[in-house]
Amino acid sequence: xxxxxxxxxxxxxxxxxxxxxxxxxxxxxxxxxxxxxxxxxxxxxxxxxxxxxxxxxxxxxxxxxxxxxxxxxxxxxxxxxxxxxxxxxxxxxxxxxxxxxxxxxxxxxxxxxxxxxxxxxxxxxxxxxxxxxxxxxxxxxxxxxxxxxxxxxxxxxxxxxxxxxxxxxxxxxxxxxxxxxxxxxxxxxxxxxxxxxxxxxxxxxxxxxxxxxxxxxxxxxxxxxxxxxxxxxxxxxxxxxxxxxxxxxxxxxxxxxxxxxxxxxxxxxxxxxxxx
Amino acid sequence: xxxxxxxxxxxxxxxxxxxxxxxxxxxxxxxxxxxxxxxxxxxxxxxxxxxxxxxxxxxxxxxxxxxxxxxxxxxxxxxxxxxxxxxxxxxxxxxxxxxxxxxxxxxxxxxxxxxxxxxxxxxxxxxxxxxxxxxxxxxxxxxxxxxxxxxxxxxxxxxxxxxxxxxxxxxxxxxxxxxxxxxxxxxxxxxxxxxxxxxxxxxxxxxxxxxxxxxxxxxxxxxxxxxxxxxxxxxxxxxxxxxxxxxxxxxxxxxxxxxxxxxxxxxxxxxxxxxxxxxxxxxxxxxxxxxxxxxxxxxxxxxxxxxxxxxxxxxxxxxxxxxxxxxxxxxxxxxxxxxxxxxxxxxxxxxxxxxxxxxxxxxxxxxxxxxxxxxxxxxxxxxxxxxxxxxxxxxxxxxxxxxxxxxxxxxxxxxxxxxxxxxxxxxxxxxxxxxxxxxxxxxxxxxxxxxxxxxxxxxxxxxxxxxxxxxxxxxxxxxxxxxxxxxxxxxxxxxxxxxxxxx
Ligand code: SF4
Ligand code: SF4
Ligand code: SF4
Numbered sequence: 001x002x003x004x005x006x007x008x009x010x011x012x013x014x015x016x017x018x019x020x021x022x023x024x025x026x027x028x029x030x031x032x033x034x035x036x037x038x039x040x041x042x043x044x045x046x047x048x049x050x051x052x053x054x055x056x057x058x059x060x061x062x063x064x065x066x067x068x069x070x071x072x073x074x075x076x077x078x079x080x081x082x083x084x085x086x087x088x089x090x091x092x093x094x095x096x097x098x099x100x101x102x103x104x105x106x107x108x109x110x111x112x113x114x115x116x117x118x119x120x121x122x123x124x125x126x127x128x129x130x131x132x133x134x135x136x137x138x139x140x141x142x143x144x145x146x147x148x149x150x151x152x153x154x155x156x157x158x159x160x161x162x163x164x165x166x167x168x169x170x171x172x173x174x175x176x177x178x179x180x181x182x183x184x185x186x187x188x189x190x191x192x193x194x195x196x197x198x199x200x201x202x203x204x205x206x207x208x209x210x211x212x213x214x215x216x217x218x219x220x221x222x223x224x225x226x227x228x229x230x231x232x233x234x235x236x237x238x239x240x241x242x243x244x245x246x247x248x249x250x251x252x253x254x255x256x257x258x259x260x261x262x263x264x265x266x267x268x269x270x271x272x273x274x275x276x
Numbered sequence: 277x278x279x280x281x282x283x284x285x286x287x288x289x290x291x292x293x294x295x296x297x298x299x300x301x302x303x304x305x306x307x308x309x310x311x312x313x314x315x316x317x318x319x320x321x322x323x324x325x326x327x328x329x330x331x332x333x334x335x336x337x338x339x340x341x342x343x344x345x346x347x348x349x350x351x352x353x354x355x356x357x358x359x360x361x362x363x364x365x366x367x368x369x370x371x372x373x374x375x376x377x378x379x380x381x382x383x384x385x386x387x388x389x390x391x392x393x394x395x396x397x398x399x400x401x402x403x404x405x406x407x408x409x410x411x412x413x414x415x416x417x418x419x420x421x422x423x424x425x426x427x428x429x430x431x432x433x434x435x436x437x438x439x440x441x442x443x444x445x446x447x448x449x450x451x452x453x454x455x456x457x458x459x460x461x462x463x464x465x466x467x468x469x470x471x472x473x474x475x476x477x478x479x480x481x482x483x484x485x486x487x488x489x490x491x492x493x494x495x496x497x498x499x500x501x502x503x504x505x506x507x508x509x510x511x512x513x514x515x516x517x518x519x520x521x522x523x524x525x526x527x528x529x530x531x532x533x534x535x536x537x538x539x540x541x542x543x544x545x546x547x548x549x550x551x552x553x554x555x556x557x558x559x560x561x562x563x564x565x566x567x568x569x570x571x572x573x574x575x576x577x578x579x580x581x582x583x584x585x586x587x588x589x590x591x592x593x594x595x596x597x598x599x600x601x602x603x604x605x606x607x608x609x610x611x612x613x614x615x616x617x618x619x620x621x622x623x624x625x626x627x628x629x630x631x632x633x634x635x636x637x638x639x640x641x642x643x644x645x646x647x648x649x650x651x652x653x654x655x656x657x658x659x660x661x662x663x664x665x666x667x668x669x670x671x672x673x674x675x676x677x678x679x680x681x682x683x684x685x686x687x688x689x690x691x692x693x694x695x696x697x698x699x700x701x702x703x704x705x706x707x708x709x710x711x712x713x714x715x716x717x718x719x720x721x722x723x724x725x726x727x728x729x730x731x732x733x734x735x736x737x738x739x740x741x742x743x744x745x746x747x748x749x750x751x752x753x754x755x756x757x758x759x760x761x762x763x764x765x766x767x768x769x770x771x772x773x774x775x776x777x778x779x
Contacts, residue, residue, distance in 0.1 A: 067578045070575055070578050070579050071580070087571055088562075088572075092507070092575070094507065094509075107562050107571070107575075110562055113507045126561055129503075130506070132507075132547050148557075148561045149501075149502065149557060152548075153544070175555070176549070203553060203555065267534075267552065271369070272369060272370055273372040273623075274367035274368075274369025274370065274372065275372055276360075276372060276624055
């Protein structure tokens with residue numbers, strides 16, 4: 001009996017098998033071999049392992065499978081993906097600690113609620129979009145539209161720290177949280193630290209860049225200043241966390257000049273309208 | 277301050293001979309029209325013609341009149357067009373308004389009529405015969421497998437049949453209206469009514485307040501570009517999940533809930549700070565293509581245990597091709613919002629000039645999906661000014677599975693269509709967060725009125741089906757042969773797939 005949900009002739013699934021992957025248990029650790037397995041079966045196996053009480057789920061042979069750890073509400077659980085994590089991995093994540101040993105594609109930590117994502121490589125576009133809690137640490141470079149529309153509420157303050165460089169629209173529409181770009185671990189030493197439209201439409205939160213930005217790179221809604229000692233003190237725990245994850249020296253990182261970008265208003269469009 | 281050239285739109289007239297001087301009008305008006313000094317003294321320029329004071333004046337001595345100033349006649353430069361220019365010269369602002377497009381574009385529903393049986397095939401009496409209105413929202417199987425039941429008959433084969441469909445007692449649901457744009461008591465009324473009627477309400481993009489958790493099986497939860505209140509918990513609670521791409525009243529632009537309406541409760545539900553603007557960007561920043569949409573649809577399915585996921589779009593020029601892409605992306609339903617759909621706030625220029633009528637969109641989308649052999653893969657929900665059971669029946673005959681009502685639902689709660697929701701001062705306690713106004717709606721009372729309305733329309737739909745000689749609403753769906761057009765152009769008739777009356 002074919003599964004009607006998949007009768008649509010769309011979506012490239014060639015090369016992947018709709019079979020459950022092999023799962024082996026070693027105490028609290030579940031080992032999953034993702035080689036050639038379609039994401040739906042892979043993620044079902046991850047959820048199954050957590051339901052069976054595994055506190056660490058180690059996935060080997062990850063090759064672009066999407067949604068790894070997506071929607072998982074599991075504080076205290078650690079998911080390790082070896083290989084390249086696919087789009088929207090850790091989307092809606094709520095509590096788990098998710099490590100990618102390799103690069104990660106687009107949409108990592110999309111609309112994330114809590115927990116921690118550590119990418120031991122580079123990550124793609126739209127990282128941390130709409131994120132409202134938790135932390136994402138990326139060792140290297142990130143793509144376009146990173147940290148767009150991050151938001152904060154009371155104690156939930158999301159933090160994203162990227163060790164490399166970023167492209168356009170960094171922190172666009174940002175409504176809360178902390179977004180940090182270090183520019184140190186990069187494949188593109190000759191390129192600018194960040195692209196254009198940084199913080200366009202920003203109305204909450206704060207962005208720290210290690211280095212300088214030109215006025216043309218920033219959105220009209222942000223105020224740009226050199227980070228003060230007080231700013232650096234509030235930045236320190238985030239940098240220390242990144243340094244701890246990737247074996248770097250926090251003091252050395254913090255010695256660099258930092259630029260701080262913050263919104264000039266939490267209601268940037270308040271005066272745009274006239275009532276009919 | 278410089279004198280504005282825009283004169284009051286209405287005159288508030290009080291018959292002081294009858295007036296009790298009780299002051300109730302002062303207290304009822306959300307827009308602060310009245311001063312009181314021994315008797316009520318109205319400031320005409322603030323009046324929105326919402327008729328709250330008129331309704332509650334014990335002496336029935338208030339009349340609201342149009343301020344019919346004699347502008348020099350000019351068909352081209354209407355009084356409204358002149359006023360808009362003056363207002364913009366005053367403020368430099370984008371003119372903000374609310375509710376649906378009020379302009380006199382052709383109303384296609386009013387030019388369509390339904391068929392009835394006479395002599396050669398009998399009509400059915402819905403009072404005596406069963407009349408099925410149940411409708412299932414979601415993807416239908418490509419084929420049906422049956423097996424012998426061992427008693428000489430057949431039954432559905434194991435595992436065959438519908439999966440993950442949401443059952444509706446009638447082909448009507450409440451359209452998305454966010455908590456924030458409307459009050460919590462409105463949300464409570466809608467949720468209570470949806471539960472009692474066996475239908476759905478829709479959170480809109482503001483998240484689900486915890487008071488509504490008991491009704492979660494009758495709630496569609498929405499995921500919009502701002503991702504307000506979107507947590508895995510929300511996705512796991514809803515009966516279905518809706519990706520909001522567009523809204524009929526403001527296609528192509530985002531949402532903007534002004535900080536004034538973001539009080540403590542709204543801020544907690546949206547998970548943003550109190551008093552800050554809730555800005556939904558125009559696009560979803562993770563959707564730039566049909567492939568990206570597919571990615572989000574399946575992310576939501578993964579995170580929710582494979583619930584029904586629909587996509588809401590505004591009806592625009594290429595709606596049929598867009599809908600085809602959405603269905604191929606894996607959506608279980610597609611929600612078409614026509615250009616007359618309501619809104620809590622939209623720029624007037626967008627509301628009044630962008631988008632196409634839902635009647636056209638339904639017919640074009642239904643036909644396209646049939647031509648491509650994928651109509652079974654998604655249900656069609658149609659909205660954008662469904663004003664009566666007649667509009668509902670016509671929408672279904674044009675090809676919709678289900679209709680959604682927003683404005684009609686609010687009208688049943690007292691809305692008088694004053695088009696001022698964006699001010700946050702609704703005298704009827706609907707589109708406001710001010711506690712002294714929101715308490716005007718008691719959820720039990722509201723639910724009873726909504727239930728009455730939907731029950732009345734359901735009975736009327738049964739009457740129509742009976743007249744058509746069919747005993748299930750399914751038999752009407754996409755049955756355009758049962759419609760005729762009066763006074764629509766040939767081209768429009770062709771697009772609608774409807775013959776002119778007499779043919
Ligand atoms: S509510 Fe009516 S009777 Fe009472 S003060 Fe106002 S106008 Fe007079
Ligand atoms: S705005 Fe409404 S309540 Fe106020 S005076 Fe006008 S009609 Fe009466
Ligand atoms: S909801 Fe209130 S403000 Fe909006 S149109 Fe209706 S009566 Fe007016």
